[in-house]
Amino acid sequence: DAGITQSPRHKVTETGTPVTLRCHQTENHRYMYWYRQDPGHGLRLIHYSYGVKDTDKGEVSDGYSVSRSKTEDFLLTLESATSSQTSVYFCAISEGQRGNQPQHFGDGTRLSIL
Amino acid sequence: GENVEQHPSTLSVQEGDSAVIKCTYSDSASNYFPWYKQELGKRPQLIIDIRSNVGEKKDQRIAVTLNKTAKHFSLHITETQPEDSAVYFCAASKAGNQFYFGTGTSLTVIP
Numbered sequence: 268d269a270g271i272t273q274s275p276r277h278k279v280t281e282t283g284t285p286v287t288l289r290c291h292q293t294e295n296h297r298y299m300y301w302y303r304q305d306p307g308h309g310l311r312l313i314h315y316s317y318g319v320k321d322t323d324k325g326e327v328s329d330g331y332s333v334s335r336s337k338t339e340d341f342l343l344t345l346e347s348a349t350s351s352q353t354s355v356y357f358c359a360i361s362e363g364q365r366g367n368q369p370q371h372f373g374d375g376t377r378l379s380i381l
Numbered sequence: 382g383e384n385v386e387q388h389p390s391t392l393s394v395q396e397g398d399s400a401v402i403k404c405t406y407s408d409s410a411s412n413y414f415p416w417y418k419q420e421l422g423k424r425p426q427l428i429i430d431i432r433s434n435v436g437e438k439k440d441q442r443i444a445v446t447l448n449k450t451a452k453h454f455s456l457h458i459t460e461t462q463p464e465d466s467a468v469y470f471c472a473a474s475k476a477g478n479q480f481y482f483g484t485g486t487s488l489t490v491i492p
Contacts, residue, residue: 309387309470309482310425325479326382357424366474369415372424 270294271373273358279379286345288376290358292338298361299341300325300370301333303354310357316341348380383408385473387483394461395491402486404471405453411473414454415480416445419468428469429456461490 270293280286290299300315302325312325314333322333330352332344345352355377359370384407394400404414412433417425431438431445431454438445442461447454454473458465471483 307484309484310472310480311482312479315479366478366480367413367476369427369430370480371427372417374424 271358271360271371273356273373273376275376276374277377279381280348281381282349283347286348286378286380288343288356288358288378290341290343290373292341292360294360294362295338296360296362297338298363298368298370299335300359300361301331301341301343302357302359303327303352304357304375305354313343313356350380352378353380354378383411383473383478383481385471385481385483387471387486389486390484391487391489393489393491396461396463398461400456400458400461400465400488400490402456402469402471402488403453404455404473404483405451406473406481407452408473408475409449409452411475413474413476414445414447415472416443416456417470417472419470419485421467425470458488461488463490463492466490 272291274289301313302310311327313331316322316335334342355375357375358373361368361370387404415430418428419425442459444457468485468487470485472480474480
């Protein structure tokens with residue numbers, strides 16, 4: 268399995284609180300991604316990173332921000348969590364050019380916002 | 382952007398039978414098509430992928446076919462086993478762009 272660790276694995280929090288999810292990789296891959304997975308929607312890209320301090324938006328980026336200060340760490344932040352952000356969040360990494368190389372996923376974070 | 386449609390959403394087969402899952406895509410420039418298997422509560426795992434310069438790829442009991450003209454690709458699983466039960470996702474992408482995923486097919490293999 269690809270060396271990807273997501274933390275926490277489960278979190279329950281209240282509406283309006285800030286939440287940060289962490290993705291850590293040991294593969295030294297350039298590309299890192301955050302997805303959310305919801306029933307009926309498959310996997311949808313939130314944000315991605317193509318290097319330290321280099322990030323860009325995906326198709327469902329509203330309400331989320333990211334940071335990448337080190338190659339191995341990619342953080343996803345919900346500044347003020349809402350119930351619509353209850354989901355399972357997956358981090359993924361890929362080695363080569365975005366869109367042209369397979370992505371490998373972490374174990375996911377199940378986030379519940381009450 | 383790209384639109385990937387996946388059918389069927391659920392599929393039940395008898396053990397030993399074949400299963401076929403189909404995906405269509407809208408962007409003719411898409412050229413990389415991976416398939417992922419996700420068991421309940423687990424991560425999606427890459428099981429096979431195909432690039433647009435080939436029409437078919439096999440790996441033991443699984444195969445993927447690609448029809449660029451019709452813009453569709455399919456996953457074929459032969460001699461299905463109970464451990465093949467999972468949700469399968471297709472995706473389409475092109476260099477420099479993001480992956481677009483289908484909505485998944487829940488496969489149940491009945492012993």
